[in-house]
Amino acid sequence: MNRLITLIFIVLVQSVVFSQPTKPQTQKDTIIIRDTVVVIQQIPDSETVKTYQQILEKTNEQLSLWWNPYMLIIGILAIFFTLMTIIATIIIFTQSRGSKQLIKDSMISHKTALDNLISEKQKQLKLYETNIDNLIFEYNERLKSAGSEQVQVLTEIISKLENQKQTIDTQINSYEHGGAKHRDINSNVNVSHNTNFFARIKLNSINQSFVIYLRVLASDNKKYWLGFAGNITNTNYNTSIEFTRHQIYNTTEILIQENIVSSFNLGFKHLKLNVIMVDCVRLRGSDLDITPINFEFKFI
Numbered sequence: 001m002n003r004l005i006t007l008i009f010i011v012l013v014q015s016v017v018f019s020q021p022t023k024p025q026t027q028k029d030t031i032i033i034r035d036t037v038v039v040i041q042q043i044p045d046s047e048t049v050k051t052y053q054q055i056l057e058k059t060n061e062q063l064s065l066w067w068n069p070y071m072l073i074i075g076i077l078a079i080f081f082t083l084m085t086i087i088a089t090i091i092i093f094t095q096s097r098g099s100k101q102l103i104k105d106s107m108i109s110h111k112t113a114l115d116n117l118i119s120e121k122q123k124q125l126k127l128y129e130t131n132i133d134n135l136i137f138e139y140n141e142r143l144k145s146a147g148s149e150q151v152q153v154l155t156e157i158i159s160k161l162e163n164q165k166q167t168i169d170t171q172i173n174s175y176e177h178g179g180a181k182h183r184d185i186n187s188n189v190n191v192s193h194n195t196n197f198f199a200r201i202k203l204n205s206i207n208q209s210f211v212i213y214l215r216v217l218a219s220d221n222k223k224y225w226l227g228f229a230g231n232i233t234n235t236n237y238n239t240s241i242e243f244t245r246h247q248i249y250n251t252t253e254i255l256i257q258e259n260i261v262s263s264f265n266l267g268f269k270h271l272k273l274n275v276i277m278v279d280c281v282r283l284r285g286s287d288l289d290i291t292p293i294n295f296e297f298k299f300i
Contacts, residue, residue, distance in 0.1 A: 099246045136161050174296045180287035191275045199256040202294040212281035219274040243267025
């Protein structure tokens, strides 16, 4: 009985043990598991190495660029040219200011000298007028006691002195102008048949050319130009609104004395117009020799 109970117990124990689901490990399974472990262990190591290599490469590139001699020379040249540009800008700005101040001072000095010259000429003309008045007075006194033979001589002298006095203008217009670009001077001179135009032009050489114009208002309410030119040609220039008389003077001091009505009729006689006034005097120098020319003019 006891032996039977023992045998049953052993059978039950064995059945329980062998009833557990067990899967035998084959060699293949062991290899798969082992390889998987190897791959899983190798993946993070490779990524880390790759990332580290990339960081090292970038660092080397940056260090290589920084210490590259060509890049260093280019950088130095860029800094050098930048400094030179700044220095040149400062020099140009300083010279520009200095040039402007020099031109301004020169213009002021020139204007002062010109004003003094005009003032001196006006004083001389006034003195000249006074002397002529004294001579006229003296000859008139002689005329009172002169005989019949001297009356005609003294009368002619007095007449010449009177004409000479008329040519004196203490308010003479004096200007300096150079270059082909014109300069206009406003004028309001009423014109009669006896109105004359006097001008003195002082050139710097006998070959330097000039033109002095009168803008004339005629009875048709239109404006015409009368011009007097020198040292270009002897051929007159005539259009519907301009008449310029050209002459080669071969001298550095030119004197012009023209009757305005006669000059107008010479150029525009076919229009049969009357001259009313001169409202502008235009000065023009040479386009080759732009040295300033001295223009003096007056209307009598």
